[in-house]
Amino acid sequence: xxxxxxxxxxxxxxxxxxxxxxxxxxxxxxxxxxxxxxxxxxxxxxxxxxxxxxxxxxxxxxxxxxxxxxxxxxxxxxxxxxxxxxxxxxxxxxxxxxxxxxxxxxxxxxxxxxxxxxxxxxxxxxxxxxxxxxxxxxxxxxxxxxxxxxxxxx
Amino acid sequence: xxxxxxxxxxxxxxxxxxxxxxxxxxxxxxxxxxxxxxxxxxxxxxxxxxxxxxxxxxxxxxxxxxxxxxxxxxxxxxxxxxxxxxxxxxxxxxxxxxxxxxxxxxxxxxxxxxxxxxxxxxxxxxxxxxxxxxxxxxxxxxxxxxxxxxxxxx
DNA sequence: AAACGATTGTCAACTATCTTGACAACGATA
DNA sequence: TATCGTTGTCAAGATAGTTGACAATCGTTT
Numbered sequence: 033x034x035x036x037x038x039x040x041x042x043x044x045x046x047x048x049x050x051x052x053x054x055x056x057x058x059x060x061x062x063x064x065x066x067x068x069x070x071x072x073x074x075x076x077x078x079x080x081x082x083x084x085x086x087x088x089x090x091x092x093x094x095x096x097x098x099x100x101x102x103x104x105x106x107x108x109x110x111x112x113x114x115x116x117x118x119x120x121x122x123x124x125x126x127x128x129x130x131x132x133x134x135x136x137x138x139x140x141x142x143x144x145x146x147x148x149x150x151x152x153x154x155x156x157x158x159x160x161x162x163x164x165x166x167x168x169x170x171x172x173x174x175x176x177x178x179x180x181x182x183x184x185x186x
Numbered sequence: 187x188x189x190x191x192x193x194x195x196x197x198x199x200x201x202x203x204x205x206x207x208x209x210x211x212x213x214x215x216x217x218x219x220x221x222x223x224x225x226x227x228x229x230x231x232x233x234x235x236x237x238x239x240x241x242x243x244x245x246x247x248x249x250x251x252x253x254x255x256x257x258x259x260x261x262x263x264x265x266x267x268x269x270x271x272x273x274x275x276x277x278x279x280x281x282x283x284x285x286x287x288x289x290x291x292x293x294x295x296x297x298x299x300x301x302x303x304x305x306x307x308x309x310x311x312x313x314x315x316x317x318x319x320x321x322x323x324x325x326x327x328x329x330x331x332x333x334x335x336x337x338x339x340x
Numbered sequence: 341a342a343a344c345g346a347t348t349g350t351c352a353a354c355t356a357t358c359t360t361g362a363c364a365a366c367g368a369t370a
Numbered sequence: 371t372a373t374c375g376t377t378g379t380c381a382a383g384a385t386a387g388t389t390g391a392c393a394a395t396c397g398t399t400t
Contacts (some may be wrong), residue, residue, distance in 0.1 A: 037256055037260075040256055041249070041252070041253065041256065044214070044215070044249075044252055045249070045278075049214060050206065050210065050211075050213075050214035050245075050248060051206070051210055051213070051214070052204065052205070052206035052207070052210055053206070053207060053210070053357090053386075053387070054386090054387065054388095055386060055387070056204065056205055056206055056207070056210075056242070057204075059204075059205070060198070060203060060204035060205070061198070064348075064349080065387085066347090066348055066349055066350090067347085067348065067349095069388090069389095070346095070347065070348070074347095084355075084356075084388095085356070085357095086355090086356055086357075086386080086387050086388070087387080087388085088210070091204075091245070094204060095195075095198075095199070098195070098198055099195065102191055102194055102195065106191075109346095110346085110347075122292070122299070123292050123301075124199075126292060126299055126301055126318065127285055127289065127301060129318060129323070130301060130316045130318060130323045131281055131285070133318075133322055133323040134316070134323050134325075135281065138274075138276070138277050138280060145276070145280055147277075147280060147281060147284065149325070152325060153324040153325050153326065154325070154326070154327055160325055162284045162288070164280065164283060164284060164287075168287055169283070169284045169287040169288050170307040171288075171303070171306060171307050171308070171314055172307065172308070173308055207357075207358075207386085208357090208358065208359095209357065209358075218377075218378080219358085220376090220377055220378055220379085221376085221377065221378095223359090223360095224375095224376065224377070228376095235359095238359095238384070238385075239359095239384095239385070239386095240357080240358050240359070240384090240385060240386075241358080241359085263375095264375085264376075
């Protein structure tokens with residue numbers, strides 16, 4: 033994956049500048065459209081809506097709404113559920129930031145799909161790989177030199 | 187984050203069961219609606235469309251369309267661009283799978299936001315943390331015991 | 341039981357967004 | 371110039387979403 037390609041791809045994913053309609057959010061989360069409109073009126077969620085345009089919700093907002101729903105299911109009041117969801121709203125942003133900072137390439141390791149997360153900060157001679165096995169994901173340190181030869185053979 | 191809450195959240199994110207309309211994809215990627223319809227007719231992208239319903243595109247498909255666009259920008263023909271994009275289409279799926287398999291919690295390390303990715307497979311006494319510094323993300327090994335105390339204090 | 345406030349649902353009238361098919365336009369190639 | 375692949379425009383019609391009004395439901399308090 034060349035750098036410019038990766039940068040542009042990261043840009044569109046990282047910036048989160050994609051939106052969906054109210055019905056889309058409702059179907060994805062199982063929350064009724066009426067509820068979503070009320071939650072927005074109360075300020076718990078927000079949408080992008082120009083004059084004479086339909087609401088558009090970001091993916092972050094979809095997740096936030098779903099988190100509110102989960103907290104409601106656990107018995108919290110709407111106000112508290114919204115509060116708790118707001119406190120958790122940074123998780124996915126953080127995850128995205130990390131992945132697109134460190135992601136280098138898709139690869140295989142041990143005949144299993146893996147992603148290369150770049151040089152390991154505690155040992156610069158090794159690359160950190162996340163390898164997806166059938167029973168779970170493991171992190172592996174891969175000597176940088178062997179990996180280089182492996183890439184040449186592909 | 188309690189386990190059930192996390193499981194349900196992971197479910198909705200992992201399953202990718204959220205969709206957006208043609209216009210949404212067009213705005214997000216800068217690809218015209220006409221192009222997207224043609225690409226779908228040629229089989230390069232697909233949408234979910236029930237009888238008498240509007241098209242709905244998954245996020246994966248949005249990314250695939252954008253990748254096709256990027257390859258077109260690099261000078262490839264549409265057919266080749268679509269071929270290349272198809273070959274890359276597993277990346278984000280893999281990333282998502284890894285993250286939601288290994289993600290344990292949001293934390294701070296060194297006064298910086300971090301995520302805890304669970305026990306490090308090469309050293310079970312340590313946790314693997316991804317720490318977001320101003321100039322980039324680093325992976326850190328954190329002694330499990332100290333981390334446990336740290337969690338108790340929160 | 342009645343009252344109140346919060347939350348949610350239903351509906352009518354209207355607007356936004358999208359669909360298809362037909363045809364035009366454009367660019368690359370022979 | 372002709373051909374083919376790709377893209378754009380348009381009309382007629384359908385889907386999806388909006389607002390405001392009012393009703394219904396629920397939980398709590400008096």
